[in-house]
Every structure is written in structure tokens, then in C-alpha cells.
Amino acid sequence: MIASGLQIYNANPVFGGRAGLHFPMVGLLGGWLAGGRHWHFAGMWLFSLNLLWYGIYVLVTRRWRHRYVGQNDIKALQLSHNPKRRIYAWHRIAYTAIIPILLLALLTGIGMYKPAQFHWIVDFFGDWFALRVVHFFTVPAVLIFAVVHSVLALKAGGDRLISSMLFWQPK
Amino acid sequence: MTAEPTPQPPIPDDEGLPRRSFLQIAGYTAFGWIAGATGLTLLESPLNKLFEPVNQKVEELIFRPQKLIPEFPKSAIEPDQLIVNSFRGNPVIDLANFRLEVTGEVEKPLSLSLDAVRQLPYKSMVIRHVCVEGWAAIVEWGGVRLSDILQMAQPKSGARYVYFDSADGYFSSWDLASATHPQTLLAYEKNGAPIPLENGAPLRLASPLKLGYKQSKWVTRILVTNDFLRAPQNQQLMRGYWEDFGYEWYAGL
Numbered sequence: 001m002i003a004s005g006l007q008i009y010n011a012n013p014v015f016g017g018r019a020g021l022h023f024p025m026v027g028l029l030g031g032w033l034a035g036g037r038h039w040h041f042a043g044m045w046l047f048s049l050n051l052l053w054y055g056i057y058v059l060v061t062r063r064w065r066h067r068y069v070g071q072n073d074i075k076a077l078q079l080s081h082n083p084k085r086r087i088y089a090w091h092r093i094a095y096t097a098i099i100p101i102l103l104l105a106l107l108t109g110i111g112m113y114k115p116a117q118f119h120w121i122v123d124f125f126g127d128w129f130a131l132r133v134v135h136f137f138t139v140p141a142v143l144i145f146a147v148v149h150s151v152l153a154l155k156a157g158g159d160r161l162i163s164s165m166l167f168w169q170p171k
Numbered sequence: 172m173t174a175e176p177t178p179q180p181p182i183p184d185d186e187g188l189p190r191r192s193f194l195q196i197a198g199y200t201a202f203g204w205i206a207g208a209t210g211l212t213l214l215e216s217p218l219n220k221l222f223e224p225v226n227q228k229v230e231e232l233i234f235r236p237q238k239l240i241p242e243f244p245k246s247a248i249e250p251d252q253l254i255v256n257s258f259r260g261n262p263v264i265d266l267a268n269f270r271l272e273v274t275g276e277v278e279k280p281l282s283l284s285l286d287a288v289r290q291l292p293y294k295s296m297v298i299r300h301v302c303v304e305g306w307a308a309i310v311e312w313g314g315v316r317l318s319d320i321l322q323m324a325q326p327k328s329g330a331r332y333v334y335f336d337s338a339d340g341y342f343s344s345w346d347l348a349s350a351t352h353p354q355t356l357l358a359y360e361k362n363g364a365p366i367p368l369e370n371g372a373p374l375r376l377a378s379p380l381k382l383g384y385k386q387s388k389w390v391t392r393i394l395v396t397n398d399f400l401r402a403p404q405n406q407q408l409m410r411g412y413w414e415d416f417g418y419e420w421y422a423g424l
Contacts, residue, residue: 003208012304027201029208033303034417035215042222115301116240116379116424117233128299128307 001043001105002139003029007036014132041113048106069096084156091152098145105138219417230423236348240379243297243309250362252308253300255369258412262338262389269373271320271357275334275395278325285373288357291315296354298379300386301424303413312377313360318351320393329397335376338389343411344399346421349380357390382422384413 006023007030013020030036058064073089080086111121111131125131154161271288273281295313321333326347333350336342349355358377359366366372371388378386400409407415414420 003204008305012302012306014305017306027205027208029212030215031212034219035212037303037419038215038219038222038417039211041226042218045222045225112305114230114233114424115299115307117230117235119241122299128301132305 001040001047002142003027004036004039004043005139007031008033008040009136011036014129014136044106044109051102051106067092069093087152087156091149091156094145094148094152098142098149101138101141101145104134105142108132108135108138111135216417223419226419227421230421231346234349234380234423236352240298240354242379243299245297245311245363247309248297248311248362249309252306253310253361253370254302254304254306254308256302256304256383257339257369257388258341259339261368264338264368264373264389266373269391271374271390272392273320273324273395274392276327276330276397277321277395278327279323281320281324283320285359288315288320288374289359291319294353294356295360296356296377296379298354298377300377300379300383302383303418303422311360311362312356312358313363314356314358314374314377316353317355317357317376318353320357321351321395324393324395326395330395332396332399334392334394334396334400335387335390336392336394337387338391341387341389341412342409343376343385343387343414344396344420345381345385347395349378349423352378352380354379380424382419382424384418385411385422 007028010022010028011033012018013022015021028036030039058067069089069092073092076082076085076089080089107121108125108131110118111125112135115122115128115131122128122131125134157164266285269285271281271283271285273283292315293313294316295311297309297311299307300310301307317333331347332344333347334342334344345355355376355378357374359372359374361367361370366375371390374390375388376386376390401407402409409415410420411418414422
């Protein structure tokens with residue numbers, strides 16, 4: 001979604017318009033605007049249905065009760081000196097926060113895709129520019145999350161975590 | 172392969188990720204992203220063939236033929252935001268002898284002068300114009316309802332599509348339902364003044380319902396058809412200048 005989204009972005013950058021910064025072709029998906037749109041409006045099905053399934057799964061299994069950030073984590077960050085407990089708390093904050101960010105990406109995307117039939121989405125964010133900005137900012141948010149999530153996971157799991165994922169022993 | 176694991180010293184698990192490993196992983200990831208994106212880009216066209224029917228079905232389902240898209244107050248107009256795009260420059264049009272042809276699957280083909288067009292009921296609206304490039308502009312369009320013109324021509328019962336030919340060689344086609352929607356106009360005014368040549372004078376399509384490339388400028392001929400047109404030499408579908416390149420045909424907003 002990000003790679004094809006940035007391909008679309010290049011057609012008229014949110015910041016600066018045509019004179020604005022364009023993303024280098026190298027990591028983009030689609031080749032041209034229509035190609036970017038083809039990928040984006042195909043991938044959106046996988047993205048949204050996956051997110052929907054995840055939401056249903058979380059509700060049905062009641063994971064939301066104990067898998068996400070809670071009062072105990074806030075308390076741990078205030079009081080605990082155990083580094084593992086603290087990392088764990090930050091980790092839960094990160095992967096709880098990513099969910100509204102993904103939902104926001106979806107909502108603003110639908111707003112830009114169907115601004116006439118779903119005009120209330122555009123109104124909710126104020127105007128067209130605001131809609132684009134929010135949609136675009138989910139990109140660095142997700143990328144930062146991916147890095148932070150990975151770093152925190154590795155800090156918590158270390159070599160044992162890595163070797164559980166690899167087919168070979170890490171050096 | 173050993174039968175049992177050799178005894179290992181306890182693995183320290185709070186060392187964190189060494190910088191070299193991080194750089195290796197980052198390097199592989201970046202390489203994978205770039206190689207993947209480059210390769211997968213080649214799939215964009217077949218992917219489109221798979222998904223455009225689904226997406227079109229969805230947009231046809233959410234389209235309401237008589238529902239008005241909320242309009243904006245005149246104070247919301249953004250004159251500077253309306254970028255002028257065209258695939259060539261502006262055409263030269265003989266306004267004195269201009270005729271709007273309406274032909275095809277209609278009972279009464281028309282050849283309307285601009286004065287005749289202006290005799291029809293005037294309608295203006297302040298709506299959001301959205302371009303496929305990603306920008307949008309709130310603009311006031313004034314003109315006649317396309318449905319009024321089509322009604323005069325009386326489309327026959329099998330009519331499904333409406334083609335628009337432009338003076339510069341551009342063309343597009345719409346579904347009949349969107350073409351006859353009350354907010355689809357043939358506009359001759361922009362932001363309260365006669366429409367400039369670069370925006371499509373004397374007549375251009377204007378609607379909040381579809382992306383900008385569907386809103387042909389310099390419309391000279393309207394052709395009502397039962398089916399999509401095909402190129403005589405190879406039977407390729409002809410649905411519009413940009414549409415034939417691969418942009419969505421329905422392009423509903």
C-alpha cells in the first residue's frame with residue numbers, strides 16, 4: 001500500500017504540489033499513476049479485509065482484554081525499574097497505537113476515493129488538504145512503528161527470538 | 172545432523188541487536204523492497220484486469236442516480252486550486268458557427284447553437300472537482316443540465332452509454348445514469364464568469380460525480396450508444412482517451 005501510495009503521491013505531491021518533493025521511482029510500485037492506482041485499489045482489499053478479520057478475531061477471542069496497553073503498563077512505566085517490564089510496556093503502547101493509525105489510513109483513503117458518496121468523511125477532516133495530509137502521515141507512522149516494533153521485539157527476545165525465526169543459527 | 176543438541180552456554184538475551192546485524196537486516200529489507208517493487212510493478216496491468224470489475228461493481232452500487240451531492244457556499248470557492256490539465260494545448264473554436272451535435276441512439280438528433288443551449292434552464296452549483304492526480308478544487312460551474320439536452324434528443328430504450336467528443340480530439344464515455352444525474356452539467360460558466368477557453372469554453376462537462384478526466388472540455392458532439400465503441404481496425408474497446416490507457420472507466424467519486 002505504501003509503495004503504490006507513494007507512486008500516486010508523485011502525481012501531485014501533498015506538500016508543494018507539482019513543485020514539491022517527489023519520491024524517487026526506485027521503491028515505488030506501479031510505474032505510473034494508473035499503475036500505482038491499480039496496485040493501490042487491489043491491495044486495499046487485502047489491507048481492509050485483513051484488518052476487518054483482525055478486528056473480528058480480537059473481539060471474538062477477547063484478546064482486547066489482555067493483549068493491549070492497560071493501566072498496569074502505565075504504572076509500570078512510572079514505577080518499575082525492571083528493563084524487561086518497561087520494554088514490554090512500550091511495546092504494548094506501540095502495537096496498540098498502530099491500530100487507530102491503520103484505521104485512519106483506511107478511513108481517509110475511502111474519503112479520497114469516494115468523496116462524493118462519502119462526503120461526510122471529507123467534512124469530518126475539514127477539507128481536502130487535511131484529508132490528504134492525514135492519509136499521507138500514516139506512512140511515516142507505520143514505517144516508524146515497524147522499526148520501533150522490531151527493535152523492541154529484538155530487545156525483549158534477543159538471540160532466542162531470532163533463532164526461532166531463522167532456519168539457521170545466528171552468528 | 173546431530174541426534175541431540177550440543178550443550179550450549181546460556182544465551183544472554185539482553186545484548187540487543189549488534190549494529191552490523193541491524194545494517195545487514197536493513198540492507199536486505201531495502202533490497203527486497205526495491206527488487207520486489209520493481210518486479211511487482213510489471214503486474215499492475217493484469218492486477219487491474221482482476222480488480223477493476225470488482226471496484227466498478229462497488230462504485231455502481233454506491234451511486235444513487237438522484238441523490239444530490241452536498242454543495243458548498245460560494246465563500247468556499249478555491250479559484251487558485253483548479254489546475255488546468257489537457258493532453259494537448261487549447262483548440263481553436265469558431266464560436267459563431269459552433270454547434271453541439273447530439274446523435275446516436277436518439278429519436279431526435281440535435282444540432283444546437285450556443286444560443287439554443289443557453290435557452291435551456293440555467294443551473295449553477297458549487298462543487299468539489301477532484302483530479303486523479305490527487306488534488307481537488309471547490310469550483311462553481313454554471314450551465315445546463317446534460318439531462319435536459321438528452322431529454323430533448325430522447326434516447327432510445329436500449330441506450331446505455333454517452334460518448335463525448337471534444338474539439339481537441341479528446342473523448343470520453345459515461346454511463347447513462349451518471350450522465351443524466353441532476354448535477355451533471357454542460358457548463359459555460361466558471362466561478363460566475365464566462366468560462367475561459369483553457370477551462371473548456373464554450374461547453375464542458377462538469378459534475379461532482381466523477382474524476383476530472385471524465386469531464387471533457389470543448390465538447391462538440393454527444394453520441395448515445397447501446398454498447399461501447401470498438402476501433403474498426405482491431406476491435407479494441409474505445410472508452411475514452413485516458414480510459415483506454417488504463418485509467419478507470421467509471422471513475423465514480
